[in-house]
Amino acid sequence: MxxxxxxxxxxxxxxxxxxxxxxxxxxxxxxxxxxxxxxxxxxxxxxxxxxxxxxxxxxxxxxxxxxxxxxxxxxxxxxxxxxxxxxxxxxxxxxxxxxxxxxxxxxxxxxxxxxxxxxxxxxxxxxxxxxxxxxxxxxxxxxxxxxxxxxxxxxxxxxxxxxxxxxxxxxxxxxxxxxxxxxxxxxxxxxxxxxxxxxxxxxxxxxxxxxxxxxxxxxxxxxxxxxxxxxxxxxxxxxxxxxxxxxxxxxxxxxxxxxxxxxxxxxxxxxxxxxxxxxxxxxxQRDPAAYPYFTPTIADAMRREVELLVDDVVFESRGDARSIFSTRKTFVNADLAALYGVDAPGATPSTFVPVELPADGPRAGLLTLGAFLTMNAHETRTSPTARGKYVRERVLCLEVPAPPPGVDTTLDPPMGDPKTVREQMEAHRNNPACAACHQFMDPPGFLFEHFDSSGYYRTVFEGDLPIDSSGDLDGKPLANARELAAVLETEPRVGRCMVQQLYRHAQGRVETKxxxxxxxxxxxxxxxxxxxxxxxxxxxxxxxxxxxxxxxxxx
Incomplete structure (x- = not known):
């Protein structure tokens, strides 16, 4: 045995x-x-x-x-x-x-x-x-x-x-x-x-x-x-x-x-x-001095927000399950309402209420909510690579290979004038050992650059540098995360990926050919x-x- x-x-x-x-x-x-x-x-x-x-x-x-x-x-x-x-x-x-x-x-x-x-x-x-x-x-x-x-x-x-x-x-x-x-x-x-x-x-x-x-x-x-x-x-x-x-x-x-x-x-x-x-x-955790909206309890609230969204789509409304990546409906407590800058009558630190995110606002779908944005970022800066990797692997079920052995994946601190994260990542995109994977992960990850590592929407980078949130998904140019949400709303791979993930969960193994x-x-x-x-x-x-x-x- x-x-x-x-x-x-x-x-x-x-x-x-x-x-x-x-x-x-x-x-x-x-x-x-x-x-x-x-x-x-x-x-x-x-x-x-x-x-x-x-x-x-x-x-x-x-x-x-x-x-x-x-x-x-x-x-x-x-x-x-x-x-x-x-x-x-x-x-x-x-x-x-x-x-x-x-x-x-x-x-x-x-x-x-x-x-x-x-x-x-x-x-x-x-x-x-x-x-x-x-x-x-x-x-x-x-x-x-x-x-x-x-x-x-x-x-x-x-x-x-x-x-x-x-x-x-x-x-x-x-x-x-x-x-x-x-x-x-x-x-x-x-x-x-x-x-x-x-x-x-x-x-x-x-x-x-x-x-x-x-x-x-x-x-x-x-x-x-x-x-x-x-x-x-x-x-x-x-x-x-x-x-x-x-x-x-x-x-x-x-x-x-x-x-x-x-x-x-x-x-x-x-x-x-x-x-x-x-x-x-x-x-x-985030430094409250640098991220004033990141309260001690907001991480738990971010998780609960996603759970309520899933419950609503899967059991309450029984809508298109793919809409969790594109819907403007979400559920917020007082802390999340402050982070997102939305009105939420009745919300308290312990009470969540449904809200409709503004049609002309920057958020739509799970990929613009606090949970995704914070857990795919570093403590003091964003990570287009982590965010793009999540989109590739979790949303589209595409395989992202591990970095080659011995490759340094850390970013050197910027020297001289302030640089945006996009500018700091130039070294990885220019390194032949890194370029292929980063060209696969980073373009969709750059779409979220307006959101800092606490999930707060910002218009400029530190030092008042303009933020470039443009990127693409498989060659399709996109300006920001909202445009990505619109693409995912009808993207066939999203539904197929859900099927694949459910099948693996149900079978207790990866599917065979x-x-x-x-x-x-x-x-x-x-x-x-x-x-x-x-x-x-x-x-x-x-x-x-x-x-x-x-x-x-x-x-």
Whole structure:
């Protein structure tokens, strides 16, 4: 078994139960690895849809905690876990491709122990959880609870062997009482690889050689973790048991129910936070003497502004999802209203209100809002390179290669007369080792030069130097960020990029060349739905590329 999978530890629950679960897991799953596919290089044509092997991701920290909150309540202990990683933007991809350390395994053990001690220490809590009072270790009460609870934890019914093993654990460790044995059995279940990893290996599909069709329970798992960012509830598992998730129509019905729940909004915010890289706002600071509008709390307000904008476009208005890069509508509190210079009746430091940015003003869309402008700037100056790189990678899904080894990417401080950032960057654009990448990134980045590193709009650079905000996007001359927003409003690559990013997030890996047709098909459906993001989610979860996987590669 791959080393990234959990392995037995030292607790009594593990000695009698967890090691057996590992053995079953190893026998059932060929390898606990994440397949990161080759990114599409844009060459050639895929003749048919060829799906990749399963990724088998570990639960992210957020998915783990969301699931346990649902089982035990939000007041349960929150033990530390190993940090998630996000290669290719998303934690799901990191969960598919990174190795869990031995210390990480120990943290899962300590978390399970703390949670079960909390749940079973209080008679009222344990009675609410179990639903009955054990008369003896391993009795019908214990067995019935482990059957019900095990289905929620493993996201499928326990086999008779599994149920028997966990009942035996509860009997063997029933010291001083049946309750303690049951607690340790639950602790062991929470350390099972079938809980910590999403085991979605499917069954052979006779109608489609080379593919495996996900079972109903595997589809329930995929749906729940994509649309709720947590494990499926009983209703979704019941739908799987009835066979309702075996066909696209049943999957669509289930997905609509999940999307109507508030948990779906939180899950989609998780996706957009990673897609838009909002985590980089954390810890941003500016010198208040140089940037008087950058208050101590404005970075949090900038993040909240984007979250409200996403929620409005995706769930409230269900408009063109691409409009987050071009709309003049946004949501501001008092601090943001002052930074943007807009009237916002009713706004306070803690209250956000919708506003319409002026039609003749400099701002339109997310790329002119404080979050983007500050997190893609240095502490004391702007960064056309960082801003242009974001446009290329996050908005258009174009690859920007890393700088060649040994190349100095810092700007020398200006000597003599003051210089604008554009003038200071001449050295990079004239250096043959840097020129190609900077000519790719900087032209769209220069469009934001009127916005300083706090997101404030300025008309002159320090020393009263005039600001040149002209640039271009792939050879199309543009005067400023507003003109870029107008281009992005109808730019086909924006919609296709959203599809690609959602696909990677949902699959827990980068798409392969063989999945090009799936992305093209989903992009076409997205366009036909007027770029309604909720419709895209339904199209994705009912698509063959989501409901099937490729055959496991031979070792």
């Amino acid at each position: 791959d080393e990234r999978c959990p392995h037995p530890g030292r607790s009594r629950a593990r000695l009698l139960g967890f090691s057996a679960a590992i053995a079953v897991f190893g026998a059932s799953v060929t390898a606990c690895v994440g397949v990161i596919g080759d990114a599409d290089d844009g060459t050639g044509e895929a003749e048919s849809l060829v799906l990749a092997a399963p990724a088998l991701p570990r639960l992210t920290a957020e998915q783990y905690r969301n699931t346990l909150f649902d089982l035990f309540g939000p007041s349960m202990p929150k033990a530390p876990l190993e940090d998630d990683t996000k290669p290719f933007l998303f934690y799901n991809i990191g969960a598919s491709s990174t190795t869990l350390s031995e210390f990480g395994v120990q943290q899962y053990e300590e978390s399970a122990d703390a949670i079960t001690r909390y749940a079973f220490a209080d008679p009222a809590r344990r009675a609410a959880l179990v639903g009955c009072e054990p008369a003896a270790p391993g009795d019908a009460c214990v067995e019935g609870f482990l059957r019900r609870f095990g289905r929620r934890v493993l996201r499928r019914p326990l086999t008779s062997d599994e149920l028997g093993r966990w009942v035996t654990v509860s009997q063997t460790l029933a010291d001083p009482s049946a309750w303690e044995g049951l607690r340790l059995a639950v602790s062991g279940l929470l350390q099972s690889p079938f809980f910590l990893y999403r085991v979605e290996v499917g069954v052979a599909d006779e109608a489609s050689p080379g593919r495996r069709k996900l079972t109903g329970y595997e589809m329930a798992t995929r749906l729940a973790f994509l649309l709720w960012n947590q494990a499926p509830d009983d209703a979704l598992l019941d739908a799987a048991e009835k066979g309702e998730l075996d066909e696209p129509e049943g999957v669509a019905v289930a997905a609509e129910r999940l999307l109507d729940d508030p948990k779906a909004r939180a899950a989609m915010q998780t996706f957009f936070r990673q897609y838009l890289d909002l985590g980089r706002i954390d810890g941003i 063989g999945e090009r047709l799936a992305l093209e098909d989903l992009a076409s459906r997205f366009e036909s739905a007027s770029f309604d993001f909720r419709t895209l989610l339904i199209e994705l979860v009912t698509h063959d590329a989501f409901r099937h996987i490729g055959e496991e590669e031979s070792p």
